[in-house]
Amino acid sequence: xxxxxxxxxxxxxxISEKINEYRSEVETMxxxxxxxxxxxxxxxxxxxxxxxxxxxxxFKDLLSVVDAYEKAEARLxxxxxxxxxxxxxxKRFSTSKKKLMEILRKNGVSEIQFxxxxxxxxxxxxxxxxxxxxxxxxTIISIEKAGFRRNxxxxxxxxxxxxxx
Numbered sequence: 308x309x310x311x312x313x314x315x316x317x318x319x320x321x322i323s324e325k326i327n328e329y330r331s332e333v334e335t336m337x338x339x340x341x342x343x344x345x346x347x348x349x350x351x352x353x354x355x356x357x358x359x360x361x362x363x364x365x366f367k368d369l370l371s372v373v374d375a376y377e378k379a380e381a382r383l384x385x386x387x388x389x390x391x392x393x394x395x396x397x398k399r400f401s402t403s404k405k406k407l408m409e410i411l412r413k414n415g416v417s418e419i420q421f422x423x424x425x426x427x428x429x430x431x432x433x434x435x436x437x438x439x440x441x442x443x444x445x446t447i448i449s450i451e452k453a454g455f456r457r458n459x460x461x462x463x464x465x466x467x468x469x470x471x472x
Contacts, residue, residue, distance in 0.1 A: 359460075366416050367462050369407065370455055376404040411455075419454035419465050421447055430454055432464045436471035446470040 380397060387393035419430045426433060426445045434451055447467050454465030 359458075362414070363457055363460065363462055366411060366414065366455075366457055369411060370416075370463055373404060373407060373411075374452065376400055376407075380404075415458040416455055416462065417457075419456060421450075421465075421467075426467050426469045429461075430465060431467045433469050434466045435468040437468060438472050439470045440472060442470045444469070444471055 379400060383393055383397050383400075421427070421430070424447055425443075426447055431447075431450075431454055437448055439446075439448070447469055449468045450465055451468060452463075452466035455462040
């Protein structure tokens with residue numbers, strides 16, 4: 308027959324075992340929840356990236372509209388620079404282009420700048436070269452098509468003409 312001390316010891320061991328079982332179950336559940344949280348965070352990040360890519364595509368398309376404005380402006384300047392009606396129409400085009408550029412700017416789209424005047428291959432592509440002994444190689448002579456970034460991400464490289472001696 309078991310004495311009171313033996314029964315108490317068995318009971319304590321039983322309680323201790325049950326506590327350990329429950330602790331193990333709780334830890335397993337916590338790990339499962341943590342895994343689910345990580346999976347959900349990953350899905351959220353993927354959705355954000357997907358939406359950003361979609362927006363980048365939209366803004367690239369809008370940049371083609373800006374290009375069309377610039378081409379139309381250049382043609383009007385070449386062919387009808389002294390026609391008063393065309394000059395007024397060009398001003399209206401210019402206003403529309405400015406509004407579009409403001410929308411792009413508000414959404415983090417900015418034109419790539421070349422403050423030192425040199426071509427950087429991660430910001431532009433060289434479309435033509437010209438010799439000029441008075442300037443260093445890779446000095447930008449002209450920007451044929453502006454490049455743009457959105458929130459630091461490249462949307463479009465600038466097309467440039469540079470010096471190549």
